[in-house]
Amino acid sequence: MALTATNGMWMTEECKRSFMEMKWKKVHRYIVFKIEEKSQKVAVDKVGAAGESYDDLTASLPEDDCRYAVFDFDYVTVDNCRMSKIFFITWSPEGSRIREKMMYATSKSGLRKVLDGVHYELQATDPTEMGFDKIQDRAK
Template sequence: MASGVEVEDQVKDLFNEMKVHKNNDDDQKRPRVVVFDIDDGKIRVKEILRQEDLKGDDEDVFKVLKTRCGEKCCCYVLYDCHYELKETGKREDLIFFSWTPSNAGIRQNMVYASSREALKKIFTGVKHFLELHETCELSADHLASEMGKDICSMEGHEQQRRH
């Protein structure tokens, strides 16, 4: 916690909710995308999008990510990614990324970069920690390549075969 920023308890509780799937859980009520920001020296939940929220115009999770990650504001995102591997079928992994666009101020970028470790310590079991800076990186193709797996489909987007 080099920046002195604290993580609110709600962030920890929400992470635990996303990490543990119970058989009797309603899939529509499960959090899929959670946006965090830093406000008043604390990392806080800014927005929770559940599966039921990703209907209609917001059905494409990558469009949602692009609208939530502003061109001039930093944030963190915890994303329950659904994808398919050719060999083993459907999978889900939590992806954590820090969004620090080049258009954001230097001070804001520095605070978010130095506070990221506080979340990484809490988000145990997350396999993919990414740093994203450009809108083009908020895509199925980019995330699939960053995950380093032979992904054939991500959130309904067919992936190009990589060699």
């Protein structure tokens, strides 16, 4: 298992591979990443199939633990062109531990560098801060 260093954390090769599959092959709608504190690794927590929705992504985020997620938002422009924008989401709910929030905050920039091709970034502490309307507004 190859690893990439990101600000003190190691990112598994599966993270990069899954992201590239989402970005280029469109086989995933979203990917949820989590930090494994003991091993100091960022790993894939869940992968959403191409047919899954944004609601499936938000439902898969824990209420009291932080996560990172990427979401591939497909839409059609007013000119009838199919477009796709990738969102990077930092999920840091109010109920998560302070230490966990700090780990996710300090590791974010390293992970973002590895995930080349993200168009927009969102940070959310509750579901309303990452509602689908926010995704739609930012992408268009």
